[in-house]
Amino acid sequence: DTEVTQTPKHLVMGMTNKKSLKCEQHMGHRAMYWYKQKAKKPPELMFVYSYEKLSINESVPSRFSPECPNSSLLNLHLHALQPEDSALYLCASSHLGQGPYSNQPQHFGDGTRLSIL
Amino acid sequence: AQSVAQPEDQVNVAEGNPLTVKCTYSVSGNPYLFWYVQYPNRGLQFLLKYITGDNLVKGSYGFEAEFNKSQTSFHLKKPSALVSDSALYFCAVSRRGSTLGRLYFGRGTQLTVWP
Numbered sequence: 001d002t003e004v005t006q007t008p009k010h011l012v013m014g015m016t017n018k019k020s021l022k023c024e025q026h027m028g029h030r031a032m033y034w035y036k037q038k039a040k041k042p043p044e045l046m047f048v049y050s051y052e053k054l055s056i057n058e059s060v061p062s063r064f065s066p067e068c069p070n071s072s073l074l075n076l077h078l079h080a081l082q083p084e085d086s087a088l089y090l091c092a093s094s095h096l097g098q099g100p101y102s103n104q105p106q107h108f109g110d111g112t113r114l115s116i117l
Numbered sequence: 118a119q120s121v122a123q124p125e126d127q128v129n130v131a132e133g134n135p136l137t138v139k140c141t142y143s144v145s146g147n148p149y150l151f152w153y154v155q156y157p158n159r160g161l162q163f164l165l166k167y168i169t170g171d172n173l174v175k176g177s178y179g180f181e182a183e184f185n186k187s188q189t190s191f192h193l194k195k196p197s198a199l200v201s202d203s204a205l206y207f208c209a210v211s212r213r214g215s216t217l218g219r220l221y222f223g224r225g226t227q228l229t230v231w232p
Contacts, residue, residue: 031217040205041224045219050217055217056219094218103166106161108162
């Protein structure tokens with residue numbers, strides 16, 4: 001069982017739809033991450049939140065809009081996606097790297113498999 | 118610049134034989150090193166990490182990894198492979214002193230263990 005929960009597990013949407021991906025963790029982690037993963041490839045970092053503030057945006061197109069409403073939740077809002085956006089979207093969380101937390105691994109959810117028609 | 122190399126796309130071993138999945142890195146300073154495993158239709162699972170100290174690190178499911186500073190390598194090993202070890206393995210590094218713990222991944226190695 002993973003400690004990071006992502007919903008939905010699968011999502012099929014048209015290019016004009018608006019949908020949201022959700023991620024939740026209750027491990028007290030203050031860093032949360034969104035990754036995009038294509039089949040058999042490594043995850044690509046999209047966004048990083050620390051203390052509910054956006055710290056890193058890897059030049060992600062504006063059709064992806066992240067949101068961190070509180071320390072346990074992370075959302076990814078989707079609008080007007082393209083077929084090439086079809087992928088597995090992974091959420092991860094970790095302690096922030098300070099003091100005793102300076103080397104803690106990221107914990108990943110099982111992802112949302114997104115298909116754009 | 119940070120980079121991680123996994124030179125083999127695919128590793129095939131027979132069940133019961135030892136396995137090695139290779140990883141080399143090029144990172145400024147002394148990085149933290151990680152191995153993750155991904156089973157089909159699952160997220161990444163943490164296996165083990167090297168921070169400092171003993172060059173041989175033991176992790177989950179009987180895996181271990183050997184850190185070699187002079188060769189900048191961090192190879193994953195297991196003395197006796199299981200069919201259930203078949204999965205995609207990622208080596209990753211993060212820069213020491215980075216509070217966000219940003220990970221830089223290798224391209225992944227598909228391990229197949231045949232009965």
